[in-house]
Amino acid sequence: MKISVFIATSLDGYIAKLDGSIDWLMDKRYELEGEGFGYQELYDACDLLVMGRNSFEKVAGFDEWPYPGKRVIVLSRTFKALPKNIDNVELFSGSIIELIEMLTMQNSKHIYIDGGQVIQAFLEEGVVTDMTITTIPILLGEGIKLFGALSKEKHIKLLSAKGYDNGFVQSKYEVFN
Amino acid sequence: MKISVFIATSLDGYIAKLDGSIDWLMDKRYELEGEGFGYQELYDACDLLVMGRNSFEKVAGFDEWPYPGKRVIVLSRTFKALPKNIDNVELFSGSIIELIEMLTMQNSKHIYIDGGQVIQAFLEEGVVTDMTITTIPILLGEGIKLFGALSKEKHIKLLSAKGYDNGFVQSKYEVFN
Numbered sequence: 001m002k003i004s005v006f007i008a009t010s011l012d013g014y015i016a017k018l019d020g021s022i023d024w025l026m027d028k029r030y031e032l033e034g035e036g037f038g039y040q041e042l043y044d045a046c047d048l049l050v051m052g053r054n055s056f057e058k059v060a061g062f063d064e065w066p067y068p069g070k071r072v073i074v075l076s077r078t079f080k081a082l083p084k085n086i087d088n089v090e091l092f093s094g095s096i097i098e099l100i101e102m103l104t105m106q107n108s109k110h111i112y113i114d115g116g117q118v119i120q121a122f123l124e125e126g127v128v129t130d131m132t133i134t135t136i137p138i139l140l141g142e143g144i145k146l147f148g149a150l151s152k153e154k155h156i157k158l159l160s161a162k163g164y165d166n167g168f169v170q171s172k173y174e175v176f177n
Numbered sequence: 178m179k180i181s182v183f184i185a186t187s188l189d190g191y192i193a194k195l196d197g198s199i200d201w202l203m204d205k206r207y208e209l210e211g212e213g214f215g216y217q218e219l220y221d222a223c224d225l226l227v228m229g230r231n232s233f234e235k236v237a238g239f240d241e242w243p244y245p246g247k248r249v250i251v252l253s254r255t256f257k258a259l260p261k262n263i264d265n266v267e268l269f270s271g272s273i274i275e276l277i278e279m280l281t282m283q284n285s286k287h288i289y290i291d292g293g294q295v296i297q298a299f300l301e302e303g304v305v306t307d308m309t310i311t312t313i314p315i316l317l318g319e320g321i322k323l324f325g326a327l328s329k330e331k332h333i334k335l336l337s338a339k340g341y342d343n344g345f346v347q348s349k350y351e352v353f354n
Contacts, residue, residue, distance in 0.1 A: 150318030163338030
Protein backbone atom coordinates (compact mmCIF):
# COMPACT_ATOMS: atom_id res chain seq x y z
CA MET A 1 0.00 0.00 0.00
CA LYS A 2 1.35 3.43 -0.92
CA ILE A 3 1.05 6.13 1.72
CA SER A 4 1.82 9.51 0.21
CA VAL A 5 2.51 12.95 1.57
CA PHE A 6 1.85 15.88 -0.77
CA ILE A 7 2.24 19.19 0.98
CA ALA A 8 3.49 22.75 0.68
CA THR A 9 5.79 24.32 3.21
CA SER A 10 7.45 27.67 3.71
CA LEU A 11 11.23 27.57 3.32
CA ASP A 12 11.47 27.61 7.11
CA GLY A 13 9.30 24.51 7.43
CA TYR A 14 5.80 25.72 8.25
CA ILE A 15 2.65 24.39 6.60
CA ALA A 16 0.38 27.03 8.14
CA LYS A 17 0.54 30.03 10.40
CA LEU A 18 -0.03 29.40 14.09
CA ASP A 19 -3.77 30.07 13.67
CA GLY A 20 -3.88 27.47 10.88
CA SER A 21 -4.23 30.01 8.08
CA ILE A 22 -2.72 29.36 4.67
CA ASP A 23 -3.50 32.72 3.09
CA TRP A 24 0.24 33.23 2.46
CA LEU A 25 0.15 30.09 0.29
CA MET A 26 -2.97 31.13 -1.62
CA ASP A 27 -1.28 34.38 -2.68
CA LYS A 28 -1.99 35.39 -6.29
CA ARG A 29 1.74 35.89 -6.83
CA TYR A 30 2.10 32.10 -6.93
CA GLU A 31 -0.50 31.42 -9.60
CA LEU A 32 0.95 29.80 -12.69
CA GLU A 33 -1.46 29.49 -15.59
CA GLY A 34 -2.35 25.84 -16.18
CA GLU A 35 0.03 24.51 -13.54
CA GLY A 36 -1.33 22.40 -10.69
CA PHE A 37 2.04 21.11 -9.45
CA GLY A 38 0.87 17.50 -9.70
CA TYR A 39 -1.77 17.74 -6.99
CA GLN A 40 -4.71 16.54 -9.09
CA GLU A 41 -2.78 13.53 -10.37
CA LEU A 42 -1.99 12.39 -6.83
CA TYR A 43 -5.49 13.16 -5.59
CA ASP A 44 -7.05 11.15 -8.42
CA ALA A 45 -4.66 8.24 -7.87
CA CYS A 46 -5.53 7.91 -4.18
CA ASP A 47 -8.35 5.74 -2.83
CA LEU A 48 -8.80 7.94 0.16
CA LEU A 49 -7.51 10.81 2.26
CA VAL A 50 -6.49 10.60 5.89
CA MET A 51 -6.30 13.77 7.94
CA GLY A 52 -6.34 14.89 11.54
CA ARG A 53 -8.94 16.85 13.47
CA ASN A 54 -7.27 20.21 12.83
CA SER A 55 -7.10 19.74 9.06
CA PHE A 56 -10.69 18.49 8.99
CA GLU A 57 -12.00 21.47 10.96
CA LYS A 58 -10.07 23.74 8.62
CA VAL A 59 -11.47 22.34 5.38
CA ALA A 60 -14.95 21.74 6.84
CA GLY A 61 -15.08 25.50 7.33
CA PHE A 62 -14.52 26.24 3.64
CA ASP A 63 -17.54 27.40 1.61
CA GLU A 64 -17.33 24.26 -0.43
CA TRP A 65 -16.17 20.82 0.71
CA PRO A 66 -12.93 20.36 -1.29
CA TYR A 67 -13.11 16.55 -1.57
CA PRO A 68 -16.56 15.78 -3.04
CA GLY A 69 -17.10 12.06 -3.51
CA LYS A 70 -13.68 11.17 -2.09
CA ARG A 71 -13.48 8.90 0.91
CA VAL A 72 -11.96 10.82 3.82
CA ILE A 73 -10.95 9.38 7.16
CA VAL A 74 -10.54 11.80 10.05
CA LEU A 75 -8.21 10.57 12.78
CA SER A 76 -9.32 11.79 16.17
CA ARG A 77 -9.57 10.42 19.68
CA THR A 78 -11.32 13.54 20.99
CA PHE A 79 -14.25 13.62 18.55
CA LYS A 80 -17.10 11.32 19.60
CA ALA A 81 -18.72 11.95 16.27
CA LEU A 82 -17.89 14.24 13.39
CA PRO A 83 -19.26 17.71 14.12
CA LYS A 84 -20.48 18.10 10.57
CA ASN A 85 -22.00 15.32 8.52
CA ILE A 86 -20.34 15.12 5.15
CA ASP A 87 -20.90 12.39 2.64
CA ASN A 88 -18.10 9.82 2.55
CA VAL A 89 -16.29 11.22 5.60
CA GLU A 90 -15.74 8.89 8.51
CA LEU A 91 -14.16 9.10 11.94
CA PHE A 92 -11.42 6.74 13.10
CA SER A 93 -10.20 6.74 16.70
CA GLY A 94 -7.83 3.77 16.62
CA SER A 95 -4.07 3.69 16.13
CA ILE A 96 -2.26 4.16 12.82
CA ILE A 97 -1.44 0.46 12.72
CA GLU A 98 -5.11 -0.42 13.29
CA LEU A 99 -6.07 1.99 10.51
CA ILE A 100 -3.61 0.40 8.10
CA GLU A 101 -4.85 -3.09 9.02
CA MET A 102 -8.40 -2.00 8.28
CA LEU A 103 -7.45 -0.37 4.98
CA THR A 104 -5.40 -3.38 3.94
CA MET A 105 -8.44 -5.61 4.62
CA GLN A 106 -10.50 -3.22 2.50
CA ASN A 107 -7.94 -3.54 -0.28
CA SER A 108 -6.92 0.12 -0.30
CA LYS A 109 -3.94 0.70 -2.54
CA HIS A 110 -2.99 4.31 -2.14
CA ILE A 111 -3.59 6.72 0.74
CA TYR A 112 -2.95 10.44 0.77
CA ILE A 113 -2.21 11.73 4.26
CA ASP A 114 -2.50 15.40 5.15
CA GLY A 115 -1.70 17.69 8.06
CA GLY A 116 1.41 18.16 10.19
CA GLN A 117 0.46 15.93 13.10
CA VAL A 118 -0.75 13.09 10.89
CA ILE A 119 2.35 13.26 8.70
CA GLN A 120 4.62 13.32 11.76
CA ALA A 121 2.82 10.37 13.36
CA PHE A 122 2.90 8.28 10.15
CA LEU A 123 6.61 9.07 9.67
CA GLU A 124 7.37 8.06 13.25
CA GLU A 125 5.35 4.87 12.72
CA GLY A 126 7.50 4.15 9.63
CA VAL A 127 4.66 3.74 7.16
CA VAL A 128 5.00 6.71 4.78
CA THR A 129 6.21 5.54 1.35
CA ASP A 130 6.73 8.83 -0.49
CA MET A 131 6.66 12.58 0.03
CA THR A 132 6.21 15.41 -2.42
CA ILE A 133 7.31 18.58 -0.69
CA THR A 134 6.66 21.89 -2.39
CA THR A 135 8.75 24.66 -0.87
CA ILE A 136 7.23 28.12 -1.10
CA PRO A 137 9.67 31.06 -1.36
CA ILE A 138 8.75 32.68 1.93
CA LEU A 139 10.05 32.72 5.48
CA LEU A 140 7.14 32.82 7.93
CA GLY A 141 9.18 32.92 11.14
CA GLU A 142 6.67 30.83 13.05
CA GLY A 143 3.74 28.51 12.42
CA ILE A 144 2.60 24.92 12.39
CA LYS A 145 5.57 22.72 11.60
CA LEU A 146 5.62 20.17 8.80
CA PHE A 147 8.11 17.89 10.53
CA GLY A 148 8.49 17.00 14.19
CA ALA A 149 10.50 14.85 16.53
CA LEU A 150 11.49 11.34 15.47
CA SER A 151 12.81 8.58 17.67
CA LYS A 152 15.59 8.05 15.14
CA GLU A 153 16.92 9.81 12.07
CA LYS A 154 15.53 8.70 8.75
CA HIS A 155 17.30 8.61 5.39
CA ILE A 156 15.12 9.37 2.40
CA LYS A 157 15.78 9.12 -1.32
CA LEU A 158 15.41 12.02 -3.71
CA LEU A 159 13.43 11.01 -6.78
CA SER A 160 13.22 14.40 -8.47
CA ALA A 161 13.56 18.11 -7.84
CA LYS A 162 12.13 20.92 -9.90
CA GLY A 163 12.02 24.69 -9.63
CA TYR A 164 9.01 26.58 -11.01
CA ASP A 165 8.78 30.07 -12.44
CA ASN A 166 6.70 31.18 -9.45
CA GLY A 167 9.54 30.27 -7.09
CA PHE A 168 8.18 26.95 -5.88
CA VAL A 169 10.65 24.09 -5.53
CA GLN A 170 9.08 20.66 -5.61
CA SER A 171 11.08 17.68 -4.34
CA LYS A 172 9.85 14.10 -4.42
CA TYR A 173 11.28 11.58 -2.00
CA GLU A 174 10.94 7.89 -1.42
CA VAL A 175 10.87 7.05 2.27
CA PHE A 176 12.55 3.90 3.57
CA ASN A 177 10.91 2.19 6.50
CA MET B 178 27.73 44.77 -0.31
CA LYS B 179 26.64 41.19 -0.85
CA ILE B 180 25.92 39.16 2.26
CA SER B 181 25.57 35.49 1.37
CA VAL B 182 24.32 32.41 3.16
CA PHE B 183 25.61 29.07 1.88
CA ILE B 184 24.52 26.22 4.08
CA ALA B 185 23.32 22.64 4.19
CA THR B 186 20.22 21.58 6.08
CA SER B 187 18.35 18.36 6.73
CA LEU B 188 14.93 18.24 5.06
CA ASP B 189 13.45 19.01 8.46
CA GLY B 190 15.48 22.19 8.78
CA TYR B 191 18.46 21.34 10.99
CA ILE B 192 22.03 22.38 10.25
CA ALA B 193 23.54 20.24 13.00
CA LYS B 194 22.51 17.83 15.70
CA LEU B 195 21.82 19.26 19.13
CA ASP B 196 25.46 18.68 20.15
CA GLY B 197 26.61 20.60 17.06
CA SER B 198 27.78 17.51 15.17
CA ILE B 199 27.56 17.34 11.40
CA ASP B 200 28.70 13.73 10.96
CA TRP B 201 25.37 12.95 9.23
CA LEU B 202 26.30 15.54 6.58
CA MET B 203 29.84 14.23 6.11
CA ASP B 204 28.49 10.75 5.28
CA LYS B 205 30.33 9.01 2.44
CA ARG B 206 27.00 8.25 0.80
CA TYR B 207 26.81 11.90 -0.24
CA GLU B 208 30.19 12.07 -1.94
CA LEU B 209 29.93 12.92 -5.61
CA GLU B 210 33.20 12.68 -7.54
CA GLY B 211 34.39 16.12 -8.61
CA GLU B 212 31.30 17.92 -7.27
CA GLY B 213 31.71 20.65 -4.68
CA PHE B 214 28.16 22.06 -4.95
CA GLY B 215 29.49 25.56 -5.58
CA TYR B 216 31.05 26.03 -2.16
CA GLN B 217 34.57 26.84 -3.36
CA GLU B 218 33.30 29.41 -5.86
CA LEU B 219 31.41 31.28 -3.15
CA TYR B 220 34.26 30.93 -0.65
CA ASP B 221 36.75 32.32 -3.15
CA ALA B 222 34.44 35.17 -4.10
CA CYS B 223 34.02 36.37 -0.52
CA ASP B 224 36.30 38.90 1.16
CA LEU B 225 35.62 37.42 4.56
CA LEU B 226 33.61 35.04 6.68
CA VAL B 227 31.42 36.01 9.61
CA MET B 228 30.44 33.38 12.12
CA GLY B 229 29.21 33.09 15.69
CA ARG B 230 30.93 31.71 18.76
CA ASN B 231 29.46 28.21 18.36
CA SER B 232 30.58 27.83 14.75
CA PHE B 233 34.03 29.19 15.62
CA GLU B 234 34.50 26.78 18.51
CA LYS B 235 33.39 23.95 16.25
CA VAL B 236 35.84 24.67 13.43
CA ALA B 237 38.65 25.70 15.80
CA GLY B 238 38.44 22.14 17.13
CA PHE B 239 39.13 20.60 13.73
CA ASP B 240 42.61 19.13 13.16
CA GLU B 241 43.20 21.75 10.52
CA TRP B 242 41.87 25.29 10.39
CA PRO B 243 39.54 25.17 7.37
CA TYR B 244 39.93 28.82 6.35
CA PRO B 245 43.72 29.38 5.99
CA GLY B 246 44.53 32.92 4.92
CA LYS B 247 40.86 33.97 4.85
CA ARG B 248 39.75 36.84 7.02
CA VAL B 249 37.29 35.56 9.61
CA ILE B 250 35.23 37.68 12.01
CA VAL B 251 33.79 35.94 15.05
CA LEU B 252 30.74 37.65 16.49
CA SER B 253 30.57 37.26 20.23
CA ARG B 254 29.68 39.37 23.21
CA THR B 255 30.76 36.70 25.71
CA PHE B 256 34.33 36.19 24.49
CA LYS B 257 36.74 38.79 25.88
CA ALA B 258 39.39 37.49 23.54
CA LEU B 259 39.48 34.58 21.13
CA PRO B 260 40.41 31.42 23.03
CA LYS B 261 42.74 30.32 20.28
CA ASN B 262 44.96 32.61 18.30
CA ILE B 263 44.54 32.00 14.60
CA ASP B 264 46.01 34.14 11.89
CA ASN B 265 43.49 36.49 10.28
CA VAL B 266 40.72 35.72 12.77
CA GLU B 267 39.30 38.63 14.74
CA LEU B 268 36.66 39.13 17.39
CA PHE B 269 33.78 41.58 17.00
CA SER B 270 31.42 42.32 19.89
CA GLY B 271 29.33 45.10 18.36
CA SER B 272 25.97 44.94 16.61
CA ILE B 273 25.37 43.67 13.09
CA ILE B 274 24.79 47.22 11.90
CA GLU B 275 28.07 48.34 13.45
CA LEU B 276 29.81 45.42 11.79
CA ILE B 277 28.38 46.33 8.40
CA GLU B 278 29.36 49.98 8.88
CA MET B 279 32.91 48.89 9.65
CA LEU B 280 33.08 46.55 6.67
CA THR B 281 31.61 49.18 4.36
CA MET B 282 34.33 51.59 5.51
CA GLN B 283 36.90 48.89 4.80
CA ASN B 284 35.44 48.49 1.32
CA SER B 285 34.33 44.86 1.77
CA LYS B 286 32.27 43.69 -1.17
CA HIS B 287 31.08 40.23 -0.31
CA ILE B 288 30.59 38.54 3.05
CA TYR B 289 29.83 34.89 3.69
CA ILE B 290 27.92 34.38 6.93
CA ASP B 291 27.74 31.02 8.66
CA GLY B 292 25.91 29.40 11.54
CA GLY B 293 22.25 29.30 12.56
CA GLN B 294 22.24 32.14 15.05
CA VAL B 295 24.24 34.46 12.80
CA ILE B 296 22.05 33.71 9.79
CA GLN B 297 18.88 34.24 11.83
CA ALA B 298 20.16 37.53 13.25
CA PHE B 299 21.23 38.84 9.83
CA LEU B 300 17.88 37.84 8.30
CA GLU B 301 16.00 39.58 11.10
CA GLU B 302 18.20 42.65 10.59
CA GLY B 303 17.25 42.58 6.89
CA VAL B 304 20.78 42.56 5.49
CA VAL B 305 21.14 39.13 3.85
CA THR B 306 21.21 39.46 0.05
CA ASP B 307 21.20 35.82 -1.07
CA MET B 308 20.94 32.29 0.27
CA THR B 309 22.09 29.01 -1.20
CA ILE B 310 20.34 26.25 0.72
CA THR B 311 21.40 22.66 0.11
CA THR B 312 18.81 20.23 1.42
CA ILE B 313 20.18 16.85 2.49
CA PRO B 314 17.85 13.83 2.08
CA ILE B 315 17.54 13.03 5.76
CA LEU B 316 15.12 13.74 8.58
CA LEU B 317 17.02 14.30 11.82
CA GLY B 318 14.02 14.82 14.08
CA GLU B 319 15.81 17.39 16.22
CA GLY B 320 18.87 19.61 16.11
CA ILE B 321 20.10 23.15 15.67
CA LYS B 322 17.68 25.02 13.44
CA LEU B 323 18.67 26.87 10.30
CA PHE B 324 15.83 29.38 10.55
CA GLY B 325 14.29 31.05 13.56
CA ALA B 326 11.67 33.56 14.54
CA LEU B 327 11.24 36.71 12.46
CA SER B 328 9.36 39.83 13.42
CA LYS B 329 7.61 39.69 10.05
CA GLU B 330 7.34 37.24 7.18
CA LYS B 331 9.81 37.65 4.37
CA HIS B 332 9.29 36.91 0.69
CA ILE B 333 12.32 35.60 -1.13
CA LYS B 334 12.96 35.01 -4.82
CA LEU B 335 14.00 31.66 -6.23
CA LEU B 336 16.93 32.05 -8.60
CA SER B 337 17.57 28.37 -9.33
CA ALA B 338 16.89 24.88 -8.03
CA LYS B 339 18.83 21.73 -8.83
CA GLY B 340 18.69 18.13 -7.71
CA TYR B 341 21.90 16.10 -7.54
CA ASP B 342 22.48 12.38 -7.98
CA ASN B 343 23.37 12.05 -4.30
CA GLY B 344 19.96 13.36 -3.29
CA PHE B 345 20.95 16.91 -2.46
CA VAL B 346 18.62 19.69 -3.62
CA GLN B 347 20.26 23.06 -3.92
CA SER B 348 18.07 26.16 -4.09
CA LYS B 349 19.38 29.69 -4.56
CA TYR B 350 17.32 32.62 -3.37
CA GLU B 351 17.58 36.36 -3.56
CA VAL B 352 16.45 37.99 -0.32
CA PHE B 353 14.55 41.28 -0.39
CA ASN B 354 15.18 43.67 2.45
